[in-house]
Amino acid sequence: MLDRVLGVAAALSMVVGATAAPAAPRAAVVFSFQDPAIVESSGLVVAGDLFLTVNDSGDSGRVFVVDRSGRTVGVTSWAGDPTDVESLAPAGPGEVWVGDTGDNRRSRDSITVLRVPYGERDQQVTPASYELVYPDGAHDAETLMADPRTGQLFVVSKDVFGGTTYAAPRRLSADHPNKLRAVAEGFAFATDGSFFPDGKHYVVRGYSSAAVYSFPGHERLASFPLPSQDQGEGIAVGADDRLYLSSEGQSSEVLQMRLPTAAAAAMQPPAPTPTPTPTPTVEPQAAPSGDDAEDEPLWPWLLGGGLAFAVGAGWLLRRRGQAS
Numbered sequence: 050m051l052d053r054v055l056g057v058a059a060a061l062s063m064v065v066g067a068t069a070a071p072a073a074p075r076a077a078v079v080f081s082f083q084d085p086a087i088v089e090s091s092g093l094v095v096a097g098d099l100f101l102t103v104n105d106s107g108d109s110g111r112v113f114v115v116d117r118s119g120r121t122v123g124v125t126s127w128a129g130d131p132t133d134v135e136s137l138a139p140a141g142p143g144e145v146w147v148g149d150t151g152d153n154r155r156s157r158d159s160i161t162v163l164r165v166p167y168g169e170r171d172q173q174v175t176p177a178s179y180e181l182v183y184p185d186g187a188h189d190a191e192t193l194m195a196d197p198r199t200g201q202l203f204v205v206s207k208d209v210f211g212g213t214t215y216a217a218p219r220r221l222s223a224d225h226p227n228k229l230r231a232v233a234e235g236f237a238f239a240t241d242g243s244f245f246p247d248g249k250h251y252v253v254r255g256y257s258s259a260a261v262y263s264f265p266g267h268e269r270l271a272s273f274p275l276p277s278q279d280q281g282e283g284i285a286v287g288a289d290d291r292l293y294l295s296s297e298g299q300s301s302e303v304l305q306m307r308l309p310t311a312a313a314a315a316m317q318p319p320a321p322t323p324t325p326t327p328t329p330t331v332e333p334q335a336a337p338s339g340d341d342a343e344d345e346p347l348w349p350w351l352l353g354g355g356l357a358f359a360v361g362a363g364w365l366l367r368r369r370g371q372a373s
Contacts, residue, residue, distance in 0.1 A: 076276040076306040079293065080119030083300070087113055087121070090295040091191065092137030092241060093283030093303070094145055100303060101145050101167060102283065102295060106133040112145060114167050119303075122169045127176050132157065136193035136241060137283075138202065140164050147176070148193035150204060155187040159226055162193065162202060162217075179221040183229050188213070191282070192239045196264070198248040205235040205242055205253055212239050214267060233267030236260050243286045250316050252292065254284040259292075261312050271312035276304055 082090065082102075089105035099122070100115045110131050114123035133151025140146045149161040160183075163176040181204065190212075192205035201219045206212040212235030221227050235253065236242075242253035244264070252261050260272040275281060275294060283295035287305075294304040308316075 073274045073276050074306050074309050076294070076304040079303045079305045080115075080117060081300050081302045082115065082121075083119045084113060084115070084121040085299060087115075087301075088299045089282075089297045090301055091135050091282045091297070092148065092193070093285040093293060093295045094137045094139055094243075095285045095287045095293055096139070096145075096167075097288075099169070100285075100293070101137055103134050103137060103147060105135065105282070105297060106131075106151055108134065110134070110147075110163075112137070112147060112165055112167055114169060123167060124171050125165055125167045126171075126173050127163070127165070128173075132161070135191040138193045138195040138243075139197065140195065141200070143168060146193060146195055146202065148190070148204070150190040150193060152187055152189045155189055157187050158182070160190065160204070162221075177223060179223055180226045181217055181229050182226040183215065184231060190239075192235075192242040192253060194242045194244055194251055196248055197244050197246060203232075203242075203251075204229060205239045207239050208235075209238055211235065211237045233262075240282045241284045243284055245286050245290060245316075246288055252284060252286065254281065254294070256281050259284065261308070261316060263316075270315040271309075273309045273312050276306065278302075278304070 087102060087104065090102045091105040092103050094101040098117055102113050102115065103111070109126065110129055111124055111126040113121050116122050131149045134147060134149050135151040136148035138146040138148065144164055144166050147163045147165050149163065152160070159180045161178055161180055163178050165176040166174055188206035190204050190206045192207070194203045195201070196203070199219060202217040204215045204217070206215070213231050214233040214235040215229035216232045217229055218227050236255060238255045239253045240255055242251055244251040249264055250261055251264055252259055254275060258272060258274050261270045262268060263270055278294065278296035279301065280297040281294060282297055285293045287293060290308060292306050292308060294306070295301065
């Protein structure tokens with residue numbers, strides 16, 4: 050009997066949870082990766098009509114360049130075995146930042162970012178490499194973002210109970226470790242993130258949801274569910290502010306979706322408050338005095354003087370009549 054009660058309770062909780070959960074937004078399939086070598090698409094960057102991605106940990110150092118049909122049109126490779134590549138971020142025309150930032154055991158003394166050129170061709174390069182160090186010990190991170198206006202890099206740690214957003218120095222040095230600086234609370238269990246083209250907002254995703262933040266204030270403006278994916282990892286923002294989502298797995302799909310209406314509205318600046326028209330103030334007038342006093346009206350004096358003259362003239366006429 051108890052088992053039945055518990056089973057019914059569990060079923061009811063699932064129904065209630067499904068009913069209360071917001072519906073996932075609509076998304077369209079852009080393409081499926083055709084390259085059998087792309088098996089764990091982790092980071093994602095949109096560069097015009099091209100899509101850049103990297104495999105999760107365990108792959109060699111390489112970036113895949115894919116067109117809108119899903120066909121790989123170029124691979125940039127470099128020597129050496131990365132520790133755990135997890136993320137990508139735009140680095141300017143023809144270049145992309147590769148984040149070797151994964152650290153599941155939280156045991157790395159530092160993480161690495163590489164500035165890698167790409168193109169519609171296969172090439173072997175020696176990318177510029179920069180070492181980053183957290184100010185508060187090791188963290189696992191799968192999110193690397195670049196401010197489109199300044200190029201400054203940001204790393205968001207992947208923590209179950211809320212990550213941290215770290216800022217890298219604006220000018221990175223290849224000669225010594227670059228110390229990261231904690232600037233804001235991050236998205237819990239973040240798997241990727243991207244700035245919007247305006248440079249005033251960015252989005253960070255997890256496996257099933259995402260959130261939009263203001264920049265440079267790092268204020269969380271809105272959160273929203275994402276379309277169902279086997280293991281949603283990558284997110285990128287296109288020039289049209291549309292979101293592109295990737296997932297791990299061979300022949301996985303890249304999805305495209307618009308930002309939900311509520312999230313888009315939260316990103317709009319507040320409407321200006323109309324300036325109230327001041328009410329004119331009437332100053333009380335003091336009683337006139339001295340030279341500043343207004344002229345008194347003359348008609349009472351004229352009326353009084355005329356009446357006195359008429360009375361006096363009548364009296365004189367009567368006196369003359371009596372005398373004669």
